[in-house]
Amino acid sequence: MMNIFIYGVGKRYRCQMSTKNKILDAAEKLFAIQGFNGTSLREITSQAEVNLAAVNYHFGSKKELIKSVMSRYMNELSPRLELSLVNICEQEDLTLLEVFSAFIDPLLSLNEFKENGTSNFLQLLGRGYSDSQGFLRWFLTTQYPGVINNFVKAVQKAYPELTAEEMFWRLHFTMGTVVFTMSSSDALIDIAKSDFDKKMDIAGVIKKVIPYVAAGVAAPLL
Amino acid sequence: MMNIFIYGVGKRYRCQMSTKNKILDAAEKLFAIQGFNGTSLREITSQAEVNLAAVNYHFGSKKELIKSVMSRYMNELSPRLELSLVNICEQEDLTLLEVFSAFIDPLLSLNEFKENGTSNFLQLLGRGYSDSQGFLRWFLTTQYPGVINNFVKAVQKAYPELTAEEMFWRLHFTMGTVVFTMSSSDALIDIAKSDFDKKMDIAGVIKKVIPYVAAGVAAPLL
DNA sequence: GCCTAGTTTAAACAAGCGTTTGAAATAACG
DNA sequence: CGTTATTTCAAACGCTTGTTTAAACTAGGC
Incomplete structure (x- = not known):
């Protein structure tokens, strides 16, 4: 139901977006919260209100589904991020704080791409580095x-x-800081709210973590 | 076989250390490498060369086994760490680098307590924060x-x-840096060796990460 | 030597997992 | 409309998981 069509070179391809996207959306949310290993295909398909076998029909395997979820974000993010980094690189008297700040806008732009996009993506990234014994690390x-x-x-x-x-x-320390922070960002935001009565969101966390990692990388050589 | 005895108040208690400790040792190693969720009781018991049911007999459940593995290290580490922190705190003109450096000796002392103790413990800590949806975080x-x-x-x-x-x-960023770094320290050490021909061990990683986190925490307030 | 408590063992259990199957339903096209 | 290709569906597969069972074995105390 609710199919859309893509017209190619003379030929007419059919492709249903509904089921495939319903799976991607449900998987994305659950993966971000529970991790890849911690989320079963049955959870995903029941949340997406599709049949269990649909995942293997449309994606082939759970591993491929994970890749698809990540690719959807990376294809959106990576060109913007590269552009931002190239731009900042042309500047003279470049500081590390400026380099790391180049991540902010591209990352936050994921919120326009999808609701909670930034938060979901960063959490997924965090999961990818701790779950699944590093195959996602290789993939990315x-x-x-x-x-x-x-x-x-x-x-x-x-x-x-x-x-x-x-x-x-x-840079690996930095990766760790970001990835760990983001994979537990929901919990941290809750604690910050109850302990300090400070409303915080993912953009706020990003703006807090960037001075930290910039200073870490900028630490003097002993 | 190979039982040892503890003499209490008049009564004589028997307690075999062999099986229980064989399980703890095997579990510790496997948990550190594969994570808690990624390691089955069958792997543990076959590596320990004990019966599968021994885990539930001696520890009650897998969750309690995880706690026991962590407790064995924390009971060793926490008094030394507290002492070290109290000592450094008495000093005037204290720098953050000195505060973080107070972790080095207590952490490395775990190597005397057990072979690869430092590395194993830090990796376990890393696993505990990414696996097992935070129950270990609560426990610690x-x-x-x-x-x-x-x-x-x-x-x-x-x-x-x-x-x-x-x-x-x-401090949460710092936790992330350490935990992430340590849970993948083996892989990082390997890469550093092949890419830079630099032999590195866990002590070396600790000494590299401390200036980083110290500088991160010391970052100027915006 | 028997009794008892502690320990080990093989086997089974129930539940969950990812994946596969083959038939039913649906949509596309001549 | 009829044929064909695509998509859905319920059911089952084979496997792994943590846990439990009940019988066998071990050793200490009387």
């Missing part, structure tokens, strides 16, 4: 190398004294 | 509040301008 670094390369280039320009090895470690 | 913060309190006190002394709310966030 091989499928989207442009982001990483431009990011490294920008950091190098802002902090030329940083050796390649030290950069390697500090 | 409620069972060992002294460590956290003394740590917060030390950070406050070293950086008095830091508000309670900002401290809350930055």
Whole structure:
């Protein structure tokens, strides 16, 4: 039901978006909250109100579904992020705080792409690095190398004294900070609200974490 | 076989350490590598060369086994860590780098307690925060509040301008950095070796991460 | 040597998982 | 309309999980 059509070169392809997208949406939400391993296909299909077998019919396997969920965001994010990093890189007297701030707008733009998009994506990213013994880590670094390369280039320009090895470690520390924070961001936001009576959202968390990681990467070499 | 005896008040209790400890040792290693959810009781018991039912007989459930594995380390670590933090707190002109450096010796002392103790414990800690939807987080913060309190006190002394709310966030960022780094430290050490031909161990990683988190927490307030 | 409490064992249990099947339903096209 | 391709569906598959059972085995105390 509710099919849309895509007209190709003379040929007419049919593709139903309903079921496939209902699965993607339900999976995205549940994966973000419970992790990939912690979410079963039965949970996903019942939340999406589709048949259990639909996942394997449309995506082939659970692993491919996970990839599809991530790709939907990465395809949206990565060009904007690369552009933002390239732009910032042209600037002279570049600071690390500026480099990391280049992530803010592209990340927040995911909220226009989809409701709670930024939060969901970052949580998914966090899950991907802790669940599923690193296959998602491999998937992202091989499928989207442009982001990483431009990011490294920008950091190098802002902090030329940083050796390649030290950069390697500090970027992984940064990854850890972000990924961990985001995968438990809902809980942290709740605690901050009850303890400090401060309303906070994902944009607020991003703006808090960026000075932290920028200072961490900028730490003096011993 | 190989039982040891504990003499109580007149009564004589028997307790075999062999099976129970074999399970704890095997579980610890497997949990650290594969995570809690990723490790089955059958893997543990076959590695420990004991019967499958032994886990439920000696520990009651898998959840209690996880707690026991963590407690074995926390009971060793927490008094040393508290002492170290209290000591550093008495010092004047305290820097954040010194506060975080107070973790080094207590953490590395776990290597004397058990082979690969430091590495195993930190990896377990990392797993505990990503697997098992936060029940271990609850367990640790409620069972060992002294460590956290003394740590917060030390950070406050070293950086008095830091508000309670900002401290809350930055300490969570720090937790994320450490936990994420440690749960994938084996992989990172391997990459560092192949990419930079630098031999690294867990002590080396700790000494790299501490300047990073110290600088992150020390970041200027905007 | 018997009795008792503690421990180990093999086997089964019930529940959940991802995946596959083959028939029914639906939509597309000549 | 009739044929064909696509999509849905209920049911089952084979496997793994944590946990339980009840019988076998072990050793200490009298």
